[in-house]
Amino acid sequence: MSGSKPLYVGLDCSTQSMTGVVIAALDAASSKPFEVVASVTFQLDARLPHYGTIKGVLVDGAHVLVPSLMLVESLDEILADLSRAVVCAGYSMADIVAVSGSAQQHTSAFWSATALDLPSDPALPLAAHLAQAFAWPHGRSWMDATTTAECRALEAAVGGAQRLADTTGSRGYERFTGVQLLSLKAALAPVVRMSLASSLLTSLFLGAYAPIDASDGSGMNLMDLATRAWAPDVLAALEALGLPAATLLRLLGPAPIASHAVLGRVAPYFVARHGLSPQCRVVPFSGDNPCTLAGMGLAAAGDVGISLGTSGCLFVVAAPEAIRPSAEEGHVLTNPVDPATLMGMLCFKNGSLARENVRDRRANGSWSDFSALMAARPPGNDGVMGFFYLQPEITPVVPTEAPTARLSGIHGFDADDRPIDLLQSSAAVEVRAIVEWQCLAMHVHLQQLYQGPVSRLILAGGAAVNPSLLETLANVFNAPVFVEDNRVNTAALGGAFRAQHGVACDDARTYVPFEPHVRLELRATPKAAAHAVYAAMAARFPALEARAIAMQVQRYATP
Ligand SMILES: Nc1ncnc2c1ncn2[C@@H]1O[C@H](COP(=O)(O)OP(=O)(O)O)[C@@H](O)[C@H]1O
Numbered sequence: 001m002s003g004s005k006p007l008y009v010g011l012d013c014s015t016q017s018m019t020g021v022v023i024a025a026l027d028a029a030s031s032k033p034f035e036v037v038a039s040v041t042f043q044l045d046a047r048l049p050h051y052g053t054i055k056g057v058l059v060d061g062a063h064v065l066v067p068s069l070m071l072v073e074s075l076d077e078i079l080a081d082l083s084r085a086v087v088c089a090g091y092s093m094a095d096i097v098a099v100s101g102s103a104q105q106h107t108s109a110f111w112s113a114t115a116l117d118l119p120s121d122p123a124l125p126l127a128a129h130l131a132q133a134f135a136w137p138h139g140r141s142w143m144d145a146t147t148t149a150e151c152r153a154l155e156a157a158v159g160g161a162q163r164l165a166d167t168t169g170s171r172g173y174e175r176f177t178g179v180q181l182l183s184l185k186a187a188l189a190p191v192v193r194m195s196l197a198s199s200l201l202t203s204l205f206l207g208a209y210a211p212i213d214a215s216d217g218s219g220m221n222l223m224d225l226a227t228r229a230w231a232p233d234v235l236a237a238l239e240a241l242g243l244p245a246a247t248l249l250r251l252l253g254p255a256p257i258a259s260h261a262v263l264g265r266v267a268p269y270f271v272a273r274h275g276l277s278p279q280c281r282v283v284p285f286s287g288d289n290p291c292t293l294a295g296m297g298l299a300a301a302g303d304v305g306i307s308l309g310t311s312g313c314l315f316v317v318a319a320p321e322a323i324r325p326s327a328e329e330g331h332v333l334t335n336p337v338d339p340a341t342l343m344g345m346l347c348f349k350n351g352s353l354a355r356e357n358v359r360d361r362r363a364n365g366s367w368s369d370f371s372a373l374m375a376a377r378p379p380g381n382d383g384v385m386g387f388f389y390l391q392p393e394i395t396p397v398v399p400t401e402a403p404t405a406r407l408s409g410i411h412g413f414d415a416d417d418r419p420i421d422l423l424q425s426s427a428a429v430e431v432r433a434i435v436e437w438q439c440l441a442m443h444v445h446l447q448q449l450y451q452g453p454v455s456r457l458i459l460a461g462g463a464a465v466n467p468s469l470l471e472t473l474a475n476v477f478n479a480p481v482f483v484e485d486n487r488v489n490t491a492a493l494g495g496a497f498r499a500q501h502g503v504a505c506d507d508a509r510t511y512v513p514f515e516p517h518v519r520l521e522l523r524a525t526p527k528a529a530a531h532a533v534y535a536a537m538a539a540r541f542p543a544l545e546a547r548a549i550a551m552q553v554q555r556y557a558t559p
């Protein structure tokens with residue numbers, strides 16, 4: 001039976017999980033602009049154990065990899081789950097007007113076939129049919145940090161880190177595609193085309209290699225932020241470093257496409273296998289952070305979005321004249337729902353997995369024990385501060401030639417800034433230290449990227465349910481904390497909004513403003529006394545962070 005309302009699908013293929021959300025657009029008379037009719041999710045490790053991933057990735061020496069077929073299979077699986085949920089809700093998959101979605105940013109896949117060929121038999125799973133379609137079984141994860149030398153070489157070849165940032169929105173970053181491809185330059189012969197995780201999913205839906213969208217394209221160190229085409233001077237610099245521009249352009253495909261474009265209709269395979277309508281439109285997938293921004297409806301000046309997924313990412317929307325890409329840290333990306341504005345972003349790698357490390361060592365693997373330990377110490381931890389580089393960190397950029405893949409360590413300081421061993425402190429001290437460090441790092445580094453006021457924080461991601469984390473963020477930033485009130489994955493919801501927005505733009509044959517009408521729920525409010533404590537800690541933070549990093553660099557330099 002058809003539910004008769006138009007449906008839009010948003011998927012989110014993140015580091016550890018795959019999620020699907022279906023929304024129904026409601027008519028103008030309704031008090032709500034949309035309703036969530038289905039929402040399904042699974043963990044990649046548990047659902048697809050044959051790929052052997054741990055928390056969504058494979059580690060091979062210093063490299064962090066993602067099996068490309070796992071991404072393919074996760075699409076087939078989530079559509080099967082969604083189709084059951086949609087029918088249960090009284091709708092049909094044929095009611096879906098458009099699909100779009102989000103994927104972990106920067107993660108790559110390398111194709112070997114000249115054209116993407118989907119199964120003609122709908123009974124055949126996608127992954128079985130595409131088993132030979134990739135030049136290598138694994139692409140590089142966004143967590144791969146092995147390309148520090150390539151970052152510095154590209155920056156130098158372009159004319160400096162600031163020049164690369166001014167052109168592409170970011171200085172050289174290890175996980176970005178341009179430097180990753182540079183490190184692979186000697187091995188690229190069998191590769192016909194590369195996709196980001198986002199454009200891989202778009203390609204599957206279309207049944208043909210899809211262009212990369214401009215928002216995920218701005219996280220590659222390859223796209224000119226102003227023209228939204230592949231940057232000629234970066235291509236020339238890469239050629240000078242031994243990666244021919246012709247090879248690169250073959251791999252990348254055409255210039256990035258506007259994130260609100262409709263690229264075509266779903267391939268017949270999805271009609272026959274999953275019951276989608278042959279008229280169902282495909283709007284390009286984008287990165288999970290741009291989609292989270294869309295799902296939060298982040299628009300007002302002073303709104304700061306924070307995604308607490310595997311990584312921790314902050315973002316703000318700014319007019320181009322109000323935000324300058326920095327050679328120090330952070331990224332400027334295009335806004336997936338508004339071509340006239342940009343998205344400033346900071347990313348921290350030591351987010352959820354670092355907290356889990358402390359939870360497992362100190363709190364019996366239990367988030368409620370973790371919160372109880374937090375509550376056992378006062379805000380400010382009596383002056384104790386920690387720095388938890390359990391994996392090579394993205395922010396701040398380490399000012400050294402040392403490969404960041406090898407920099408790691410936990411560093412503690414007492415109230416007088418003397419080094420202490422946090423592993424020897426009480427469980428409560430270490431638990432509070434990691435949470436306060438993460439919140440302070442976000443606050444202090446955001447000020448480097450964005451100097452405007454912060455009127456509210458809007459949170460998303462798996463850890464946005466943790467009350468002690470939300471309370472600490474409110475107190476550190478001195479701002480109320482909100483979450484989107486549908487209690488579904490915000491990146492997937494943003495994908496569904498983007499599918500709907502793409503259709504509106506397609507129907508109007510022009511860009512139309514994005515109006516998500518998101519409703520937010522207040523979850524934490526700042527307390528003046530706690531904020532005063534954190535303001536004093538924020539003042540100590542830069543010098544202690546520099547000391548922590550210097551200790552790591554020294555450790556690396558000492559054989
Ligand atoms: N109650 C909780 N408190 C803190 N963190 C949590 C809690 N529940 C889940 N998480 C964190 O959420 C993370 C997963 O978030 P999610 O947004 O699903 O990740 P991704 O989108 O990167 O796959 C887990 O690694 C876990 O540490």
Ligand SMILES: O=C(CO)[C@@H](O)[C@H](O)COP(=O)(O)O
Pocket residue numbers: 014015016103104105106142175219287288289307309310311312313347
């Ligand atoms: O590298 C980045 C952003 O630049 C990460 O944020 C990835 O996009 C992974 O996202 P999550 O799985 O943590 O949501």
